[in-house]
Amino acid sequence: MKAKLHQLTHTRLGFIILLILLMWIKTVFAYFVDFSLGPEDPLQYILMIINPLGASVIVISVGLYFKRARNVVIAGFIAYLALSALLLANALYYREFTDFITINTVLALPKVMQGLGASGSSMMAFKDLVLILDIIIVAVVLIAYAALNIWRYIQHEQLIWPTFGIHLDDKPAQYHLPQATTVVGIALFMVTLAVSELNRPQLLSRTFDRSYIVKYLGFAPFTIYDGIKTAQTNTVRSSADSADTDKVIKFVRKNYAQPSSDYFGAAKGKNVIIIHLESFQEFLIGQKINGREVTPFLNSLIKDKNTLSFSNMFNQVGLGKTSDAENMLESGTFGINNGSLFSTLGSTNTFQSAPAILDQTAGYTSAVMHGGKGSFWNRSDTYQNMGYQYYFDGDYYAHSTDMDTQYGIKDKLMFAESAKYLEHLQQPFYAKIITTSNHDPYTISAEDSDFPDAGTDDKTVNSYFKTANYLDSALKEFFTYLKESGLYKNSLIMMYGDHYGIGNSRNKDLAPLLGKSAETWSDFDNVQMQRIPLIFNMPGLKGGQKTTYGGEIDILPTLLHLLGLNTKQYVQFGTDLLSPSHKQVVAQRNGNFITPNYTVVNGTPYVNNGAESGREATNLTPATTKRLKADQEHVNTELRLSDTVANKNLLRFYTPAGFTPVNGTDTDFNTSLQRLLTVERNASASSTSEYSKNNNEDVAGKYKSDAPELKNNRSVLTEYPAKVAKQAVNKGNPLEQMIRRAKTSSFSN
Numbered sequence: 001m002k003a004k005l006h007q008l009t010h011t012r013l014g015f016i017i018l019l020i021l022l023m024w025i026k027t028v029f030a031y032f033v034d035f036s037l038g039p040e041d042p043l044q045y046i047l048m049i050i051n052p053l054g055a056s057v058i059v060i061s062v063g064l065y066f067k068r069a070r071n072v073v074i075a076g077f078i079a080y081l082a083l084s085a086l087l088l089a090n091a092l093y094y095r096e097f098t099d100f101i102t103i104n105t106v107l108a109l110p111k112v113m114q115g116l117g118a119s120g121s122s123m124m125a126f127k128d129l130v131l132i133l134d135i136i137i138v139a140v141v142l143i144a145y146a147a148l149n150i151w152r153y154i155q156h157e158q159l160i161w162p163t164f165g166i167h168l169d170d171k172p173a174q175y176h177l178p179q180a181t182t183v184v185g186i187a188l189f190m191v192t193l194a195v196s197e198l199n200r201p202q203l204l205s206r207t208f209d210r211s212y213i214v215k216y217l218g219f220a221p222f223t224i225y226d227g228i229k230t231a232q233t234n235t236v237r238s239s240a241d242s243a244d245t246d247k248v249i250k251f252v253r254k255n256y257a258q259p260s261s262d263y264f265g266a267a268k269g270k271n272v273i274i275i276h277l278e279s280f281q282e283f284l285i286g287q288k289i290n291g292r293e294v295t296p297f298l299n300s301l302i303k304d305k306n307t308l309s310f311s312n313m314f315n316q317v318g319l320g321k322t323s324d325a326e327n328m329l330e331s332g333t334f335g336i337n338n339g340s341l342f343s344t345l346g347s348t349n350t351f352q353s354a355p356a357i358l359d360q361t362a363g364y365t366s367a368v369m370h371g372g373k374g375s376f377w378n379r380s381d382t383y384q385n386m387g388y389q390y391y392f393d394g395d396y397y398a399h400s401t402d403m404d405t406q407y408g409i410k411d412k413l414m415f416a417e418s419a420k421y422l423e424h425l426q427q428p429f430y431a432k433i434i435t436t437s438n439h440d441p442y443t444i445s446a447e448d449s450d451f452p453d454a455g456t457d458d459k460t461v462n463s464y465f466k467t468a469n470y471l472d473s474a475l476k477e478f479f480t481y482l483k484e485s486g487l488y489k490n491s492l493i494m495m496y497g498d499h500y501g502i503g504n505s506r507n508k509d510l511a512p513l514l515g516k517s518a519e520t521w522s523d524f525d526n527v528q529m530q531r532i533p534l535i536f537n538m539p540g541l542k543g544g545q546k547t548t549y550g551g552e553i554d555i556l557p558t559l560l561h562l563l564g565l566n567t568k569q570y571v572q573f574g575t576d577l578l579s580p581s582h583k584q585v586v587a588q589r590n591g592n593f594i595t596p597n598y599t600v601v602n603g604t605p606y607v608n609n610g611a612e613s614g615r616e617a618t619n620l621t622p623a624t625t626k627r628l629k630a631d632q633e634h635v636n637t638e639l640r641l642s643d644t645v646a647n648k649n650l651l652r653f654y655t656p657a658g659f660t661p662v663n664g665t666d667t668d669f670n671t672s673l674q675r676l677l678t679v680e681r682n683a684s685a686s687s688t689s690e691y692s693k694n695n696n697e698d699v700a701g702k703y704k705s706d707a708p709e710l711k712n713n714r715s716v717l718t719e720y721p722a723k724v725a726k727q728a729v730n731k732g733n734p735l736e737q738m739i740r741r742a743k744t745s746s747f748s749n
């Protein structure tokens with residue numbers, strides 16, 4: 001044992017291994033104490049425990065490449081210091097921002113420091129000592145030696161240097177040792193990467209959340225990944241010139257469709273409540289399982305005379321899934337073709353999006369509600385840059401394991417708890433509620449759903465109908481509440497499905513339920529399955545079930561026109577679905593497209609309707625062939641130009657008339673609650689929130705739901721989770737009522 005220890009500190013390899021072990025322990029300690037990386041299964045725990053190893057081996061063993069023993073120590077220690085600094089800096093940064101340091105944060109450091117303000121000094125915590133204890137010890141020893149040296153120098157004695165008891169072998173390292181260690185490090189990293197990709201496919205291409213990259217791969221790989229992404233983005237950006245912008249403006253102007261006179265301004269001045277229906281496909285509407293309607297509420301809503309719905313709407317998302325849908329909805333531009341626009345560009349791009357447009361041109365308050373991690377899909381940064389004023393993320397909702405879904409909280413609780421934020425928003429407002437129960441793997445307890453099993457061979461397909469049915473019932477409760485609170489009569493409610501819930505590989509199991517055959521199921525059918533619902537409901541709205549072909553890209557101009565706002569000056573790639581000149585050519589992110597008569601998959605046209613439905617279109621007239629060719633050209637151009645706008649950040653060069661660029665860093669979502677209530681209080685008699693209008697009565701407390709969690713504990717309806725209310729208290733907010741609520745809150749986050 002003693003010999004082994006001796007070997008560990010007295011050989012250069014031993015010394016390097018010691019540093020690697022220390023780094024490993026420190027990092028794992030930090031993972032569990034300083035960060036909430038949210039490991040979800042045993043494999044993710046294992047990955048978190050092993051992932052610091054690969055990078056530490058690669059970086060620290062660089063020291064071994066040096067010939068002289070002293071240089072091995074110096075280089076190894078510098079590498080060790082660098083990794084330690086990265087870890088500590090992230091721990092401190094995370095405490096304040098619940099996020100990791102990116103290259104862009106470093107570049108914007110002065111601003112960050114400003115943002116920190118008074119809290120900066122209180123950032124160090126006792127546990128940080130663990131991360132620097134080793135370095136402190138070394139520093140103390142060094143200082144002691146220096147003092148000793150000065151003393152000896154004064155005494156005219158010989159200078160001595162610290163060896164820390166490490167008397168390294170002075171025989172040069174074996175020939176292949178450094179190379180071998182590097183290879184071991186790379187191999188360790190590759191294994192971590194491979195296992196991570198298995199557990200979370202497309203981790204690197206989709207990013208999801210910075211915390212995912214750290215959780216799976218560790219800090220050093222995250223920093224390098226972020227560095228590469230940033231460099232790529234900046235290279236593309238710097239190549240932008242005015243000709244790029246001109247081309248885009250020319251295209252969108254030519255494409256513009258004037259509003260329909262029937263609908264323009266039909267919802268002028270109304271609140272807009274957007275309900276983001278997670279993974280919700282159009283085929284669910286009207287579908288029955290064992291004779292039971294999957295979506296009884298939506299089915300009846302669609303028949304309501306005040307409901308306008310579209311049955312030929314297609315999702316147009318790419319790898320960014322939910323975030324791509326949100327991006328199209330908010331910005332009227334497509335997601336990018338190689339990842340999530342939110343994740344890749346959301347922190348730095350210029351947006352001209354719905355919240356800012358509505359605020360600046362019609363005085364709307366804007367808020368988004370999502371019961372999950374605020375940073376997922378880089379939402380916090382992106383929402384800031386889109387001009388959202390408030391973001392109520394998972395911290396603003398009560399959580400306990402039986403309330404949670406994989407990405408948030410159960411929809412019924414989500415809607416119920418959102419009521420207390422909605423009723424305090426100044427009207428008119430633009431509020432988006434993101435649901436999460438209907439997300440793969442569609443788990444739902446028997447307590448929450450008695451919906452029959454669809455009985456196919458595919459469990460995912462079977463449970464999809466259950467969670468969709470649960471969402472439908474959550475919507476019903478929410479509508480009941482809106483009517484009860486008084487919000488309903490002033491609001492336009494819009495619901496849309498973000499993307500498919502059943503992937504192409506499962507469609508064959510689904511086919512029989514849709515009256516189709518699994519044997520003849522084709523690519524054509526897969527594209528038809530990309531339909532999503534789009535539903536507008538408002539008292540007095542001229543309803544109807546429209547068969548117009550369109551996609552998510554068309555929602556924004558449609559919505560803005562309903563609100564009576566002009567869109568001509570903006571860079572939006574879609575057109576108003578209600579406009580007589582709406583273009584019915586619906587692009588898919590991969591270049592396929594759908595028109596009312598044809599579906600073009602990889603350049604091959606298929607017939608949509610009639611007896612030939614699903615057959616390859618042969619014997620096309622020259623005019624039709626020409627038309628489809630032009631349509632394909634149009635699709636390619638709009639996707640390419642939208643990518644240019646995003647990747648080159650072109651909107652920074654073009655500010656539409658009457659629009660003021662958004663300064664995202666001005667908004668702090670940590671103070672959403674504090675600001676919301678302060679605005680209401682300061683407005684006093686002129687406050688337009690529903691709460692004020694109801695004589696400061698919490699209608700939210702009356703929310704009716706059959707959710708079992710709410711039966712015995714209705715306090716969550718009016719109380720704020722301690723975590724968010726505490727932030728407000730810390731920042732010196734004097735809103736006593738809010739503080740009182742926080743103290744009595746029976747759920748903790």
Ligand code: GP9
Nearest residue numbers: 320321322323372376407
């Ligand atoms: C995450 C949730 C799901 O917050 O919206 O995202 P998805 O996996 O559907 O893109």
Ligand code: MN
Nearest residue numbers: 278279322498
């Ligand atoms: Mn989604």
